Amino acid sequence: MKQFTSVHDVTNIDALVAEALSLKQNPYADQQLGKNKMMGLVFLNPSLRTRMSTQKAALNLGMNAMVLNIDKEGWALELQDGAIMNGTTVEHIREAAAVLGQYVDVIGVRSFPGLKNRGEDYSETIFNKFVEFCGVPVVSLESATRHPLQSLADLITITELKTVERPKVVLTWAPHIKPLPQAVPNSFAEWMCRADVDFVITHPKGYELSTQFTEGATITHNQSEALKNADFVYVKNWSAYEPYGEMPGLGTYDDWMLTNKSMQNTNNAKVMHCLPVRRNLELSDEILDGSHSAIIHEAGNRVWAAQAVLKQILQGL
Ligand code: AN0
Ligand code: CP
Secondary structure, three states, X not given: OOOEOOHHHOOOHHHHHHHHHHHHHOOOOOOOOOXXXXXXXXXXXXXXXXXXXXXXXXXXXXXXXXXXXXXXXXOOEEOOOOOOOOXXXXXXXXXXXXXXXXXXXXXXXXXXXXOOXXXXXXXXXXXXXXXXXXXXXXXXXXOOOOOHHHHHHHHHHHXXXXXXXXXXEEEEEOOOOOOOOOHHHHHHHHHHOOOOOEEXXXXXXXXXXXXXXXXXXXXXXXXXXXXXXXXXXXXEOOOOOOOOOXXXXXXXXXXXXXXXXXXXXOOOXXXXXXXXOOEOOOEOHHHHOOOOEOHHHHHHOHHXXXXXXXXXXXHOO
């Protein structure tokens, strides 16, 4: 694998999931593969799971890992080509990315969308500049439009926990108080549309995702209809794609938060969420603390997702 920025970088999804599950059984078998190799983890935004799980995955493979919270610890970055840098920015992304590439063999980058300019976010301006200038393989730690390491961990979790051959997986929108990216649902949809599952998306009117990610999914505005016979319910808030970054009907969809009652017509479904989750806004205490939740297990699988991806990248160096 040359890079991991979306599902399109993966030749065989099933083989990658199988690799992750085998690494979970035997985490230290490839310590020689990463010997004297350096992983760089560069964050322009906060993280708990992605940072810790990817660092752990690198160490399991025998790599070393360095983390840079570039938004707080680095120089203020200029992103504009041709800029006359007489303002607040100190270093251009062209130099910053190229220099990082001198120190590491693989680089992970997290860069959230601004949610103001759809064209800019959906062309992945910042993330793609790292890819262009760093000169080493890049792993997405969540870009403006996708979070593939999360989606891979989600597919691993579904593969492990499914009780029927072809499970029904429902992605449901949940309430929130501030606009969040579409990266997690975009990416989840993109992976589920390629997996052996019956995939349904449900959200209030106005929260349609870009169709480039949802091709092949069944989409409905009726949450309780969608939840019927579900084996997995994937909960996530996202802001609107059109009008971009807005929250149409804010405050009127509070009943989209799942409770035990919402789960009654499911096939005793497992509930998933990428985390961080706002309790009793996005998801109720009773779901998070009850037997439906697969959320902590899912977060644990982030290590094996990252390790499977890093292993394939190391094999291609
Ligand atoms: C981010 C998001 O929704 O994309 C990160 C999730 C992994 N979540 C928040 O900003 C709360
Ligand atoms: N799910 C996830 O990516 O979590 P972090 O933002 O804490 O890394």
